[in-house]
Amino acid sequence: MSSERLVTLLSALSSEQFVSGTALAEKLGLSRASVHLALQSAARYGVEIERVTGRGYRLLEPLSWLNAEQIQQALGAEWQIEVLPEIDSSNAELLRRPSTLKPFCLAAELQTAGRGRRGRSWSGALAGSLLFSVAWPFFGDMTRLSGLSLVVGLALAEALDRCGVPRVRLKWPNDVIVDYRKLAGILIEVQAEANSPCRAIIGIGLNIKLPALVRDEIDQAVVDLAQLGVPVMDRNLILIELLKSLEYWLQRFAEQGFAGCRQEWELRHAYQGETVRLSSVDGGFVVGRVSGLGDGGELLVETDAGIKPFTVGEISLRREA
Numbered sequence: 252m253s254s255e256r257l258v259t260l261l262s263a264l265s266s267e268q269f270v271s272g273t274a275l276a277e278k279l280g281l282s283r284a285s286v287h288l289a290l291q292s293a294a295r296y297g298v299e300i301e302r303v304t305g306r307g308y309r310l311l312e313p314l315s316w317l318n319a320e321q322i323q324q325a326l327g328a329e330w331q332i333e334v335l336p337e338i339d340s341s342n343a344e345l346l347r348r349p350s351t352l353k354p355f356c357l358a359a360e361l362q363t364a365g366r367g368r369r370g371r372s373w374s375g376a377l378a379g380s381l382l383f384s385v386a387w388p389f390f391g392d393m394t395r396l397s398g399l400s401l402v403v404g405l406a407l408a409e410a411l412d413r414c415g416v417p418r419v420r421l422k423w424p425n426d427v428i429v430d431y432r433k434l435a436g437i438l439i440e441v442q443a444e445a446n447s448p449c450r451a452i453i454g455i456g457l458n459i460k461l462p463a464l465v466r467d468e469i470d471q472a473v474v475d476l477a478q479l480g481v482p483v484m485d486r487n488l489i490l491i492e493l494l495k496s497l498e499y500w501l502q503r504f505a506e507q508g509f510a511g512c513r514q515e516w517e518l519r520h521a522y523q524g525e526t527v528r529l530s531s532v533d534g535g536f537v538v539g540r541v542s543g544l545g546d547g548g549e550l551l552v553e554t555d556a557g558i559k560p561f562t563v564g565e566i567s568l569r570r571e572a
């Protein structure tokens with residue numbers, strides 16, 4: 252069974268009462284055996300289901316599903332919102348879609364080929380992540396987008412503060428971290444077309460409650476909202492807060508560039524004033540003290556040879572022990 256069907260099936264279940272296999276089979280036009288098999292596969296996505304003979308199925312914990320209408324209502328007609336049960340990657344899907352003049356948010360319950368930065372993959376959990384992309388039109392040439400990914404991180408960090416997430420900081424260029432563990436990632440892909448504004452496809456993955464099997468797939472230190480003790484009854488409310496914050500910061504960025512957002516960014520930087528090691532893919536590295544950020548979001552590092560700027564690219568940042 253496709254995971255799209257599994258999402259439909261799981262959304263027909265609740266944690267409060269049992270639903271019989273017959274009722275589920277009728278609802279989805281499936282045999283009871285297929286319902287049973289599909290619900291068995293839910294464990295692979297970290298979703299636990301209780302089955303009691305004669306009563307049916309029940310979720311062990313409530314799941315929160317995304318609701319396009321609820322999000323649309325909160326954001327108003329200025330936005331276009333779409334929620335899909337499954338997609339390869341919400342970034343890839345938006346790149347396939349035609350441009351719109353309005354900001355367009357496409358969220359998915361599941362991604363089968365989620366993309367991360369530097370060609371890595373991105374793992375999410377069914378109903379345990381927020382996986383979404385926003386297509387945002389920018390007028391003017393692409394050089395004005397320098398520092399965009401940093402501003403997106405700032406927008407997320409501010410919104411997460413408002414959602415009650417403690418100690419949210421940023422790691423240059425655009426990881427949202429808590430206690431040096433990654434809570435959210437950002438992947439921006441820019442599309443320029445002749446005679447129309449350029450579009451930034453801003454992909455965001457936020458960890459809400461990752462099951463152990465998803466966490467095991469990830470090769471870096473991660474954290475989720477559940478571990479931080481933030482109760483998430485409704486993922487829609489978090490997504491709405493993130494989108495409102497993006498709207499504010501992207502407009503400010505369009506008007507003022509990164510320089511107009513720099514002060515707030517530096518205040519959030521977990522590595523501001525710290526001694527760091529910057530490593531490039533070819534094995535080279537530089538050690539120095541982070542002194543701040545330049546007008547385009549470049550990292551300024553005090554080294555023995557003076558202050559050097561580093562641009563967002565194939566370079567990674569670590570605290571120097």
Ligand code: BTN
Pocket residue numbers: 339340341342343362364365366367368369371373381382383384435436437438454455456
């Ligand atoms: C990173 O490596 O830090 C960036 C991760 C970005 C993941 C998000 S999930 C939604 C959107 N769709 C994708 O395929 N990737 C981004």
